[in-house]
Amino acid sequence: MKPHDTLAEHLQSQGISRRGFLKFCAATASMLALSPNMAGAIADALGKARRPSVIWLSFQECTGCTESLTRSHNPSVESLILSAISLDYHHTLQAASGTAAEQAREQAMHDNQGEYLLVVDGSIPTGAAGGYSTIAGISNLQMLEETAKHAAAIISVGTCAAFGGIPYANPNPTGARSVMDLIHDKPIVNVPGCPPIPIVITGVISHYLTFGSLPELDSLKRPLSFFGDTIHDRCYRRPFYDQGKFAKTFDDEGARNGWCLYELGCKGPTTHNACATAKWNNGVSFPIESGHGCIGCSEPDFWDAGSFYQAISSSPADLSSAATGAVIAGAAGGAALGLYNKYKRSNAKDKHYTVTTDDMEEGSS
Numbered sequence: 001m002k003p004h005d006t007l008a009e010h011l012q013s014q015g016i017s018r019r020g021f022l023k024f025c026a027a028t029a030s031m032l033a034l035s036p037n038m039a040g041a042i043a044d045a046l047g048k049a050r051r052p053s054v055i056w057l058s059f060q061e062c063t064g065c066t067e068s069l070t071r072s073h074n075p076s077v078e079s080l081i082l083s084a085i086s087l088d089y090h091h092t093l094q095a096a097s098g099t100a101a102e103q104a105r106e107q108a109m110h111d112n113q114g115e116y117l118l119v120v121d122g123s124i125p126t127g128a129a130g131g132y133s134t135i136a137g138i139s140n141l142q143m144l145e146e147t148a149k150h151a152a153a154i155i156s157v158g159t160c161a162a163f164g165g166i167p168y169a170n171p172n173p174t175g176a177r178s179v180m181d182l183i184h185d186k187p188i189v190n191v192p193g194c195p196p197i198p199i200v201i202t203g204v205i206s207h208y209l210t211f212g213s214l215p216e217l218d219s220l221k222r223p224l225s226f227f228g229d230t231i232h233d234r235c236y237r238r239p240f241y242d243q244g245k246f247a248k249t250f251d252d253e254g255a256r257n258g259w260c261l262y263e264l265g266c267k268g269p270t271t272h273n274a275c276a277t278a279k280w281n282n283g284v285s286f287p288i289e290s291g292h293g294c295i296g297c298s299e300p301d302f303w304d305a306g307s308f309y310q311a312i313s314s315s316p317a318d319l320s321s322a323a324t325g326a327v328i329a330g331a332a333g334g335a336a337l338g339l340y341n342k343y344k345r346s347n348a349k350d351k352h353y354t355v356t357t358d359d360m361e362e363g364s365s
């Protein structure tokens with residue numbers, strides 16, 4: 001893709017039909033929990049959108065966030081969105097190294113002042129004058145401050161960047177901090193999760209490309225369309241919770257019957273994320289569906305919040321009435337994500353439920 005191509009021109013150059021592009025826009029609308037009627041407006045806006053420059057910085061992390069994003073089967077909706085941005089600098093994915101890599105970051109900052117998106121994964125060590133982690137001789141803190149200065153907005157990808165994550169856990173030997181702890185004069189979106197769900201990352205980028213603004217956020221700067229409900233609100237095991245049917249061990253009759261994992265420590269009732277609806281591995285499953293409780297990885301301080309295997313409260317009934325209201329309130333968002341998964345499955349040509357280039361070309365006009 002040439003630097004100044006619009007997204008529509010880029011997709012056309014890849015042989016994607018108008019019909020395929022509209023299907024892609026319908027999927028984007030459902031990902032963002034927007035009315036299907038918005039697909040036309042998205043097509044119009046995305047068609048004219050210029051690809052924004054993105055600088056992606058990775059600090060104290062395990063690379064799970066990048067792994068999460070890049071392990072989608074290609075070419076997926078996610079990769080198509082990624083191809084619509086100009087990823088000018090990414091520590092893990094870029095081919096350049098040393099001086100050439102740093103020059104790419106400086107060039108992107110210079111050429112796109114005030115317009116580029118800054119994506120950060122990993123927390124920032126502030127102890128030892130930033131000496132715990134340096135890249136090209138520059139401390140993470142200095143690189144963040146320098147790159148954030150002329151960014152249009154910042155997306156903190158993963159719980160480490162959003163809330164400090166595992167490096168921030170007690171006793172936090174490196175003085176790890178989140179992006180929003182350190183940068184106060186830029187719009188910030190948090191996409192937590194250890195790792196985060198790929199479509200949430202690409203959904204935020206799509207929203208920015210479509211509307212030129214960031215999506216509506218909750219009090220922790222998380223996009224409401226993905227983090228407005230708890231896992232418990234949307235969990236398929238919820239009817240068993242409401243009936244008081246709980247697995248007591250991981251291999252008892254209740255576990256075999258798929259009963260609620262609350263008493264085995266599931267943190268679904270206090271965890272806001274879209275795992276139960278967006279799911280993982282291209283919509284195939286999520287941890288609770290695989291028999292393990294949610295560990296609450298998209299919430300602040302999840303690592304220090306107590307055992308993953310102890311119930312949140314000795315009285316599950318305390319949560320029931322509040323959660324029932326949330327189920328009703330969250331129905332629209334959940335339905336939209338359900339539609340997104342249906343879209344992926346209805347277009348699937350293989351068992352991975354991947355949207356392929358062939359699907360996008362289908363019915364070429």
Ligand code: FSX
Pocket residue numbers: 058060061062063064065066121122123157158159160161165166193194195196
């Ligand atoms: Fe943290 Fe991400 Fe967990 Fe790992 O970049 S959110 S440790 S999945 O890699 O930052």
